[in-house]
Structure formats: structure tokens, C-alpha cells
Amino acid sequence: MPQRAPHPALRGLVRAYDGYDESVPEGAVHHGIPSTTATVILAFGKPLDVGWLATPRRSDTFWALASGLHDAPALVHAHGRLHGIQLALSPAGVRRLLGLPMGGLGAFSLVEHGELPLGLRADDVERLAAAPTWAARFDALDAALLSALAQPGGHEPRPEVGRAWQLLRASRGRLGVRELAGRVGMSERHLGSCFRAEFGLSPKRVARLRRFEHADALRRRGIRLSDVATEAGYADQSHLTRDWRALTGHPPTDSADFRFVQESPHPTGQG
Structure with a gap:
């Protein structure tokens, strides 16, 4: 997958930008694994269709998804193609870039960025999708996140x-x-x-x-x-x-499950 480190001002808030563009069988369902980072996924072309293993018949669609900590796998329903950018945010990253504590996202909640105090908006995602190269997309993502970072922040945790x-x-x-x-x-x-x-x-x-x-x-x-x-x-x-x-949702001997940013080789910010 195409990857790039975020702008230096985002260090400790965001892990590397991970782009993806994969053709997958229609109807395939992949498992997104839990981690100690919040997940942000920006979908291009068609919205991401995501639910939870505990309720496999229920899912929602998202263009700009934010998910807090969870200790059960998410289900990603593929419809022929998965295309977008994935990010992992530290707790400080959630506060500074999404405008609320990580706990405000809620365990087992999937939230569209438009419902958050900060985050990326629909025109940001459209701009990223329309960019001609991954380098241009990552530049645009830097600009959007730096704009969110410049907004007044809330109180810090104890x-x-x-x-x-x-x-x-x-x-x-x-x-x-x-x-x-x-x-x-x-x-x-x-x-x-x-x-x-x-x-x-x-x-x-x-x-x-x-x-x-x-x-x-x-x-x-x-x-x-x-x-x-x-x-x-x-x-x-x-x-x-x-x-x-x-x-x-899989035994450790089965490595066929789809991995989001939680299994990126880049170190996670601990801010």
C-alpha cells in the first residue's frame, strides 16, 4: 500500500498515512482488528460499509469514518473495490483532530466525521479522492489535518x-x-x-x-x-x-483476515 509519514506537526497524533486500492470479490467480508488507536478511514468512489461481528446483519455506510477503541472485530463488507486512506490516531490525536476525547467516540461506535466537532468534511474527502496521485492526496490530507489542528482545543485529560x-x-x-x-x-x-x-x-x-x-x-x-x-x-x-x-474472529494461525492500519509496521504515537 502507498504510505507516507504525516506532517511533522502531527507527530504523536497520527500514524503513517496508509492508502489502499484493492479489487476484492463481490460480497467478501473482511475483519478489522482492534487496537489501542482510534481508526479513521476515508473512502473514495463508494462509501465504506462497516458493522460488527456481534451483529453481522447490521451495517452502516461512511465516507469519513471514525471509530474509538473496541475489543471485538469490525466487519468490512466489500463490494468489488476498496479504495481510500486509513489512519490511526493516538488519544491526543483524537482530541486535537476530532475535537473530543477518545471515550467520546464510544466503544463499538462508528461515527461519520460530520457528526464530530472537528475532523474531515465531505469536501475534504472529495478533494482527496480527486487528487491525481497518492502524493497529492497525502499533501491534501496534511493540509486538512493541520487546519483541524489549528482550531481551539478542549481541556486536557487529568x-x-x-x-x-x-x-x-x-x-x-x-x-x-x-x-x-x-x-x-x-x-x-x-x-x-x-x-x-x-x-x-x-x-x-x-x-x-x-x-x-x-x-x-x-x-x-x-x-x-x-x-x-x-x-x-x-x-x-x-x-x-x-x-x-x-x-x-480468527485463530492466530489464520492470517487471511483483512488488516487495517492497526497492523501497520509504523510505530503508534503515544501522546
Whole structure:
């Protein structure tokens, strides 16, 4: 896929721009995997048709999609061609570029950018789609996101909650909630409520996503699954497989599922 790093002013907010243009069988359904980043997808030519594995008969269409954290796979219904740009936003990126905390997107919610305080508008997406080259599209995307970045921002999250997020990421999901709360100086209950409001999921569920991300990175390096399970902090390979099925809809031995930006090789901003 064509890729490019975003403008330096967006560092820590947005991961690399990932373009895609794929011909796929009519009626194919692909799985979008969860991650610890918010997903933005800009569709060209025809809107993206997306739903959830838990409700496979229900889906909605989007030209500019934003999705918060979720710990179940999304279903992407292909209609012959998938064409657009994918982005992964850090929590700071959601606040600065979409105009609300990541938790404001809601777990298991899919939102059109027109419903958000900031984000990309219909004319932005049309301009990107009409650009003659991927380089021109990425230039236009830089301009649109820098325009959103220039808008007045809302309040910042509590420092303790931001610190808890950073600790969970750095530990690759291995910190328990009690230890996490102690490190940031909050009660478990208070941390849980503040954390969910800011990020959309509890610390325990975000730790699960972070552990999965680490395991997926190890798997893609060719490490055998029993060693992946040990290194990533699972009780055993069976535990890894159960978690993997719940999060992706596939066993870890099946790599045929469609990957969005969550499996990009570029590092995710932790701002």
C-alpha cells in the first residue's frame, strides 16, 4: 500500500498515512482488528460499509469514518473495490483532530466525521479522492489535518489518567489495575471511571488490547505461538488462542483476515 509519514506537526497524533486500492470479490467480508488507536478511514468512489461481528446483519455506510477503541472485530463488507486512506490516531490525536476525547467516540461506535466537532468534511474527502496521485492526496490530507489542528482545543485529560495510559502501553498490558492505580495515586474505582470516560474502555480491557498488539507483532516476526504466548503474558497457548478469536474472529494461525492500519509496521504515537 502507498504510505507516507504525516506532517511533522502531527507527530504523536497520527500514524503513517496508509492508502489502499484493492479489487476484492463481490460480497467478501473482511475483519478489522482492534487496537489501542482510534481508526479513521476515508473512502473514495463508494462509501465504506462497516458493522460488527456481534451483529453481522447490521451495517452502516461512511465516507469519513471514525471509530474509538473496541475489543471485538469490525466487519468490512466489500463490494468489488476498496479504495481510500486509513489512519490511526493516538488519544491526543483524537482530541486535537476530532475535537473530543477518545471515550467520546464510544466503544463499538462508528461515527461519520460530520457528526464530530472537528475532523474531515465531505469536501475534504472529495478533494482527496480527486487528487491525481497518492502524493497529492497525502499533501491534501496534511493540509486538512493541520487546519483541524489549528482550531481551539478542549481541556486536557487529568495527568494521572494520561500517565495510566502511558504505563499500560509501556508495560504491554502487563500491569494489573491495582498496581496501576497505586502508581498514579488514585483509587482503583476512581481510576476506572476516569479512564473509561477518557478512553472508552476500562484499564483492564485496554491492557488486553495492548497484550494482543504485542502478541500480533511477535507472531508476524515468525515466532512460534507457544513462545508468543509466554512472551506476551498469556497463561498458555490456549489462552492466547481464545483471546485471539474473541478479538479478531480468527485463530492466530489464520492470517487471511483483512488488516487495517492497526497492523501497520509504523510505530503508534503515544501522546
